[in-house]
Amino acid sequence: MNSTLSLNRPVRNYTLGSFKNPKLIEARPSRHQLRSHLIDFSKLKWFGNVNSRTGSSVQQQLRDYSCESRRITSRRIRVSSNDAQFGSFPNKGGAESSSFAEFITSERVKVVAMLALSLALCNADRVVMSVAIVPLSLAHGWSRSFSGIVQSSFLWGYLISPIAGGTLVDYYGGKAVMACGVALWSLATFLTPWAAENSLLALLFARAMLGVAEGVALPCMNNMIARWFPSTERARAVAMAMAGFQLGNAIGLTLSPILMSQGGIFGPFVIFGLCGFLWVLVWLSATSSTPDRSPQISKYELDYIMNKRQKSHAVESKPKTKMIPPFRRLLSKMPTWSLIVANAMHSWGFFVILSWMPIYFNSVHHVDLRQAAWFSAVPWCMMALTGYLAGLWSDTLIRNGTSITLTRKIMQSIGFVGPAVALVGLTAAKTPSTASAWLSLAVGLKAFSHCGFLVNLQEIAPHYSGVLHGLSNTAGTFAAIIGTVGAGFFVELVGSFQGFLLLTSLLYFLAALFYIKFSTGERVNFDESADS
Structure with missing residues (x-):
């Protein structure tokens, strides 16, 4: 009952000094926070001694606020300090952008x-084999x-599940499918x-079963x-989730040698x-599939999310009734x-770096295994940091008027x-420290892709974001298998x-040109078969 309520109605601001000086009794719109249980009208009678007309108006207004406060607190909803933060709506009915403090403490x-956390476990589980x-x-x-074949066995399973997993995610929602996926992997x-x-x-x-289960992780995240x-x-949210994904690499690479010893x-x-x-136990008990x-x-x-989603034509909260996309x-x-x-190029580079x-x-x-793991882990920490910064910059560009299409490109x-x-620089590195610096730059800049194609999946077809992620992930898995196995054979043949x-550097350039040419940040009409 001690909650502070932020009531979004204009209140006239009076002070005792303003009644002593009639020139200052000019109303100013502001927002006051009133503790509903602290209003005592018996102590407000002095208003009438100053100006009976003004005093009665103020008393009536305060009574209105008190009644409204009691009505709000009587509802069976959870009212917290965050409620006041998210209660700021403009007069036209839209929700204002939340501040960083409001964002970071939200549900x-x-x-x-x-x-x-789930994506951190996802990558930690898969990267253990890179050390073992x-x-x-x-x-x-x-x-x-043959070592490349053993490492690629994870990708055999990963090749099977993304499309089916993405379809299940669109139909049943991310909560249930993610719980099953994490339990299985x-x-x-x-x-x-x-x-x-x-x-x-x-x-x-x-290892193949690990790949089957982990194939649903990113579609669930997107959903x-x-x-x-x-x-x-969304770019910020994806960056936060993918920061866990990259930190999973660092955790797996650094802790694995220690745990092995x-x-x-x-x-x-x-x-x-x-x-x-x-x-899995925490996820099932503490989260919901929709707000x-x-x-x-x-x-x-909830009002903030729903108002923003209505403006941006976001995905509906109900699952799809059509099973086959x-x-x-x-x-x-x-x-x-x-x-x-x-996604194919992103996966090629990701798994080649991760595995080799x-x-x-x-x-x-010529560094020992523990040092090699540490040198390999540093870039993934860099990727987690730059990924979040990229998300902040991406959202800022869109809020400042840059088109979604240009931002993604x-x-x-x-x-x-x-x-x-950066990979060209890596080939010329002479020391482990220099090589790790170039690799950190390459992997750190790679994180900007998460605010490119990875967010773009939600924008061109929010109803099919899961299956689109599955399709692109399948192509990415093919590329990752070719890259992971091919690297082993290439090194044996060329030395x-x-x-x-x-x-790999050349392929990055070609993929960037293709994305710039054909991508868009606008909704795509998949109800017609004509070319876009």
Whole structure:
């Protein structure tokens, strides 16, 4: 009952000094915060001694506010200090942009924080093998090319699930599908030690199941953000979620050697698997698939989200009733292909760097496994930071009047051209520190892609963002398999990582040109099959 209510009605501002000086009794519109239980009209009788007409008006107005306050607090809604922050609506009915403090303490940010944690676990579980592959290769006598096949087994499963997972996400919502995905990939991670000790086939199957389960993670993230965030905040939200994704790389690469030294080669698999089961319990009990189903959200934040979503024609809160999406119409539009090409190139670079950089530092710069993991982890921390900064800049550009289309093209150009230039510098590095600096620059600038094609998925087709992400992820997985396996064969044939890095740089340039040519930030009509 001690909640402070911010009532969005003009109040005339009076002070005792203003009654002593009649020239100052001019009304000024302002917003006052009144504690509804502290209004005592018996102490307001002195107003009548100054000016009976003015005093009675003020008393009547205060009574109105008191009654309105009691009506608001009597409703069965959660009223908190955040309510006042989100209760600021302009007279025309739209919601104003929230401040950083309001944004960071809101219920929707709690949702994106849980998404970030799930994506951190997602990458930590997959990156463990990038460190474990070195002692496993030595123990079993695997060649570089066969090591690439073992690492790519994750991608075999990842190839299967994104389209089906994206369709399920659009139909059932992100909450349920994400919970199932995390539970399954945590089980696969937890059972990896048992599989590796039994047979190579069992190990490959466990890693493939990990890929199947993790294929739903990014479509679920996109679906939840599209439902919880207005368009002016989505780049920031995606950047926050993807910061967790990149920090998962850093966590996996840095903790894995430490856990291996304490608990054996399979220690990290057990620890990360158990963390995933714990996350599922918190996710199911603390989040909702849409804002209007959340018991924790305040009325004012809900109004803010719904008003903004109505303005930007965002995705409806109800799940799709049509189970099979219109694949032919989706693939008939060039903006769809711009997303597919962008995701394919993004995945190529991502998995090549993720899978091969520990081996690169170990073989090219001759550092031990723990140092190699640290050198490989630093760039992912940089990516988490630059990704959030890119999200802030992207949202600021849109709020200041830059078109969504131009904003996405700027972000994507930086996200592809920047790494292309940095990888050329990496090939000329002579020391591990210099190589890590160039790699950090490449991966850090790569984060701008998250505010390019990754947000663009929600904008061109919010109802099909899940399946579009699935389609582009499938193409990205093909590219990642080719890049991961191809890097091993390329190094065996040519005897150098540098040539493969230069090839990757060229592909980055070509993908940037394709996205600039064919992408758009506008809604695309997928109800017609004509070319856009």
